[in-house]
Amino acid sequence: MKAMILNSYGEDASFEAAEVETPSVKPGHVLVKIAASSVNTVDTMIRNMGKDLPLSPDTPAILGMDFAGTVEAVGDDVTDYSVGDEVYGCAGGLxxxxxxxxxxxVADADLLARKPKNLSMREASALPLVAITAYEGLQRAGIQPGQKVLVHGGSGGVGHVAVQLAKHWGAEVYSTGGGEKQLALIEQLGATAINYKSESVEDYVAKHTGGSGFELVFDSVGGANLTKSFEAAAFNGQVATTVSMCExxxxxxxxxxxxLHVVFMLIPMLHNFRRDAHGAILKDLAVIAESGALKPVLDEQKFSLEQIGDAHARLESGKAMGKVVVDN
Structure with a gap:
């Protein structure tokens, strides 16, 4: 089969086209013909950092975690899927x-679900990593109907899904962004937009919560921004973050x-730990998407598999609006 391979890591590392052996299906797994895959920040981190990142695969490496496609073969012990099923998941690349x-x-069947019927393959491939992350963070923080929820970075990959899920679960949602396009997208998704460049935390907490703070803060920016999350949170509030590799x-x-809830959604893949929980979340996300409450935003630029280097560059440029997707 055709694949894009990394033979070395580093900021100048480039993908190379190669013919590799098509993997054989094995027990508990399914063979999927991939229609589309999406690029996540962790993919670019692996390419740049290599073995400085403990989860990076050995070279030559086939990266990429998210996908949507069609089942072509089913391994022993798999009862939930049949040849021809359209599925999506986050199941490899590390x-x-x-x-x-x-x-x-060849993907572990526990890490998959049937693709939402109302989403294209490209749209479905954009969801797994960011949507599982948003879902886990909000649920672990105990989101409740009627809560005032603040999402930092609501136009980003994880953030734009967190805004939609928080709305779906009945919260009153507010979200930070830094530019006109970002703020417009946040409003379009049904949240009240906050320009973090022109409004201080103290100002928007006073404006939107009467000074009492947000009951739940979902921080997809993390790092130093966590101090702003602490400042914005109410007494005994909940803070969920996806980026906490910092002092x-x-x-x-x-x-x-x-x-404080730290979300690291790669644990099931890395450690073969409760992988079926990801499958269950993806099934629920499909129901939510089919209800019309969740739709991924895709970047306007399209890329083929051979253009994966350009797709990485697009994500790293910071100019992408929504998920960067590759057509396999």
Whole structure:
């Protein structure tokens, strides 16, 4: 089969087209012909950092985690899927799991679900990693109907899904963005947009919560921005973050009695730990998408499999609006 291979890592590393052996299906897995895959920040981190990142695969490596496609073969012990089923999932591209930048993938059936019927293959491929992350963060933070929820980075990959899921679960949603296009997208998704460049945390907390703070803050920006999340949260509030690889003074969180939830959605793939939970989340996300409450935003630029280097560059440029998708 055709695949795009990385033979080395580093900022100047480039993908090379190669013919590799089509993988054989094995028990508990399905062989999927990939129609589309999407690029996530973690993919670019792996390409740039290589073995400095503990989850990077050995070279030559096939990267890519998210995909949508059609089942072509079913392994022993798999009862939920049949040949011809359209599926989506996040199932490779790290550690010893070959990725999605190829014509086929053998994926653990626990990491999949049937593709939402109302989404295209391109749209479905954009969802798994970011949607599972948003889902886990909001659920672990105990989201409830009627809560005031703040999503940092609501026009980003994870953020734009978190806004939609929070709305679906009945919250009153607010979200930060830094430019006209970003703020317009946030409003389009049904949240109240906050320009973090022109409004201080103190100002928007006063404006939207009467100074009491948000009961739940979902921070898809993380790092130093976590201090803003602590400042924006209400007493005994919940803060969920997807980016916490940093040293941080937790004193503000202490004096507010905050609960901090760190989401690292790659754990099931990396450690073969409760993988069926991801399949269950993807099934629920399909129901939510089919109800009309969740639709991924795709970047306007399209890329073929051979253009994966350009797709990585597009994501890294910061100019993409929505998910960057590759047509396999």
């Amino acid at each position: 550690a010893d799991l070959p990725g999605t930048l190829a014509e086929y993938i 941080l003074d937790l004193t503000p969180a202490h004096f507010k009695g905050l609960s």
